[in-house]
Amino acid sequence: MSDKKIPYKIYLEENEMPKQWYNVRADMKNKPAPLLNPGTLEPMTLDELSQVFCRELAKQELDDTTAYIDIPEEILKFYRMYRPAPLVRAYCLEEKLQTPAKIYYKFEGNNTSGSHKLNSAIAQAYYAKQQGLKGVTTETGAGQWGTALSMACAYFDLDCQVYMVKVSYEQKPFRREVMRTYGASVTPSPSETTEVGRKILAEHPGTTGSLGCAISEAVEVAGKSEGYRYVLGSVLNQVLLHQSIIGLETKAALDKYGITPDIIIGCAGGGSNLGGLISPFMGEKLRGEKDYQIIAVEPASCPSLTRGKYAYDFCDTGKVCPLAKMYTLGSGFMPSPNHAGGLRYHGMSSTLSQLYDDGLMEARSVEQTSVFEAAEQFARIEGILPAPESSHAIRVAIDEALKCKETGEEKTIVFGLTGTGYFDMVAYEKYNNGEMSDYIPTDADLEPGFASLPKVGK
Amino acid sequence: MSDKKIPYKIYLEENEMPKQWYNVRADMKNKPAPLLNPGTLEPMTLDELSQVFCRELAKQELDDTTAYIDIPEEILKFYRMYRPAPLVRAYCLEEKLQTPAKIYYKFEGNNTSGSHKLNSAIAQAYYAKQQGLKGVTTETGAGQWGTALSMACAYFDLDCQVYMVKVSYEQKPFRREVMRTYGASVTPSPSETTEVGRKILAEHPGTTGSLGCAISEAVEVAGKSEGYRYVLGSVLNQVLLHQSIIGLETKAALDKYGITPDIIIGCAGGGSNLGGLISPFMGEKLRGEKDYQIIAVEPASCPSLTRGKYAYDFCDTGKVCPLAKMYTLGSGFMPSPNHAGGLRYHGMSSTLSQLYDDGLMEARSVEQTSVFEAAEQFARIEGILPAPESSHAIRVAIDEALKCKETGEEKTIVFGLTGTGYFDMVAYEKYNNGEMSDYIPTDADLEPGFASLPKVGK
Known part of the structure; x- marks a missing residue:
């Protein structure tokens, strides 16, 4: 079309x-x-x-x-109150970046939970x-x-x-x-x-x-x-299952207009949004029907995929929960105090960890000042003040769109805009006042977390 | 249909x-x-x-x-980023109220300005x-x-x-x-x-x-x-003109499904939302094509339509602005300190004032604890945390739906949900803690405001 x-x-x-x-x-x-x-x-x-x-x-x-798995009618009814979420073509952002890339985002923030x-x-x-x-x-x-x-x-x-x-x-x-x-x-x-x-x-x-x-x-x-x-809002397989509604709607909207994405980008903390967004696309990839570049974006200050170990670990500090095999920084890991926003869990969904370990998706880590820079740029151009978490995906989407500008490639980029930042203004204020800093843990900083890993065989 | x-x-x-x-x-x-x-x-x-x-x-x-008046293309482009606003059928609210009324709301809160x-x-x-x-x-x-x-x-x-x-x-x-x-x-x-x-x-x-x-x-x-x-965000004729987009979209959505409203309800501070929502419907009424019951809802603590005078008044405290003829409490009027949220301007749009004076619309005042009660009920049932201002309209919409329950009438009610309450949690907290009170000014309380009216003939 x-x-x-x-x-x-x-x-x-x-x-x-x-x-x-x-x-x-x-x-x-x-x-x-x-x-x-x-x-x-x-x-x-x-x-x-x-x-x-x-x-x-x-x-x-x-x-x-x-x-x-069938979605029960009562849940469908509730979904109809705040869904479908729009798949937005970021025409204004494309124009501002002067990129030949086509940028879409699935916006999940239009409900009171944000x-x-x-x-x-x-x-x-x-x-x-x-x-x-x-x-x-x-x-x-x-x-x-x-x-x-x-x-x-x-x-x-x-x-x-x-x-x-x-x-x-x-x-x-x-x-x-x-x-x-x-x-x-x-x-x-x-x-x-x-x-x-x-x-x-x-x-x-x-x-x-x-x-x-x-x-x-x-x-x-x-x-x-x-x-x-x-009940738990991320990490678990059941959560990724429910969140697949994000990816299914995204895919249905793209299919309706005959659009095939080249790159799919999502922020990743415990993996609920990323897992949900990529599910149907990853399914096609797993079945050998299509190929997509899939990128998980995480904070450089809490880099479970890019610098964690793939091991069984405790899901909680008190060690009362079942053990999960995941990319993890260790349950003893604590993000630095200057880390703003979410995406601060020490581990990553077992499902996403396995897909990552199998080379089916990439991971990148980004620093928070560059994340807030992207957030502010996006807010001013596209009119939505994004959550700090979502802005990790915006950062990489903009980076990829700028690469297309260099190469002249007309790639189609889809990213997940998981939510709004209306309750994150303390972090924005810090950024607006020039008081935000970055922190990348050294290998030594990560040692105590890894030392907290349980001794459990594969 | x-x-x-x-x-x-x-x-x-x-x-x-x-x-x-x-x-x-x-x-x-x-x-x-x-x-x-x-x-x-x-x-x-x-x-x-x-x-x-x-x-x-x-x-x-x-x-x-x-x-x-044609909307310039650049404005249409911006409108397309956050509009159309949905016209929502409040199925869940209807069910909870067990009313035969059909309730719709035009939701204008899905953008970062809220x-x-x-x-x-x-x-x-x-x-x-x-x-x-x-x-x-x-x-x-x-x-x-x-x-x-x-x-x-x-x-x-x-x-x-x-x-x-x-x-x-x-x-x-x-x-x-x-x-x-x-x-x-x-x-x-x-x-x-x-x-x-x-x-x-x-x-x-x-x-x-x-x-x-x-x-x-x-x-x-x-x-x-x-x-x-x-520039000014309410009261002025130009603002009502721009805000007519609310009513035009609402009417187009209703027409698409062959729905004719019986009652149209909007909160009224300076009149920007109400004026915009009702414009095309009022047009039909003025041209004698259709009839609608149109209700302006204002706070009992700032009752410009229901208890104000229709007179020329200052628009501002410093008296540097042009004088406007409007329903007004006088530029010297100050809402009581316990008044939460907006809708606190002393006057009302000249256009709406004239329409009200001509008997083409009604006005009701409501007390704020009953407004927050409606807000909380709405939030829990319809999943959107409303702005205190918007909740004035919710209050009267619920009241009208409950009347329909009494009489068995299947009226169609449309109200304007102007925005979200995410930045109004101080007021919600007061309500949640049972610390909110009502205040209805006495006639004596209104006297100083009226005394501040300029001596200007009709």
């Missing part, structure tokens, strides 16, 4: 929206390594996993053979409700996941208990207030409400918390509360 | 988007009263107005006969650029207008100087930072940078500012700076 016919924004019609999620593991020859029981070091069984997650979600976590996290939150809340649970517990760092989950729980009238990393709780009171408006209870972590929290507080009295620590608290509370389960 | 076919969200195709604004004044038999020169008390001429506004905007301000204000900001910035100006000055209260204007100016590479009401400047540092990210300079008002600011500070040393005062400062600076003009 002629280039001129492509609108600024492609919205799928309601009847064109995907009705199934796609499970990329079904097409992987090398399956992601199983979660291990931290006590026995044996693969977690369905029954064991069902103690932590809802049974249906535990099933999804273990299912690496079913390619397509990000793609809602796609999995509503699914996890639905299955919890179906199982007759009273509520769920979770952790949140930057707050996007906690907000998404509180929205989903409000919709299904489920109790929602969020452990929020203390530094974020204090620095982002507005995020906390959004969660409260949706009826969630929010506790700064580490807290006195859990054994693991009290232990961490005793050992590190002044600590401002970490994701790994908040996970431990949320898992402990779910385990001890009748009718509760723990 | 069958009810079942109506999607959750109606998006116009790019080629269905309006290419002209509609000027409701052209169809009014009783035209809005002209702006008066504060010195001579004669109607402002084009030349006089062009000293304050860009010439093209001054023309639009005075033009009460041209019904349709509101409909961008529709006029981009138009005003465009004409300033066309005229070869260096920049523009303006005031902002809650910050939506200032943000919108800074985005528009960044797009056209214009300097943008914002006078922000001091209390908002201090309470909403994140709004300020968004404006700075778009390159605007933001000054808390009243300030020492202007004569009028210094005068007000001398008279009221502890003042936290007001819109009327910030307007005076912005107008003064524009007048004294070579290559600058003042």
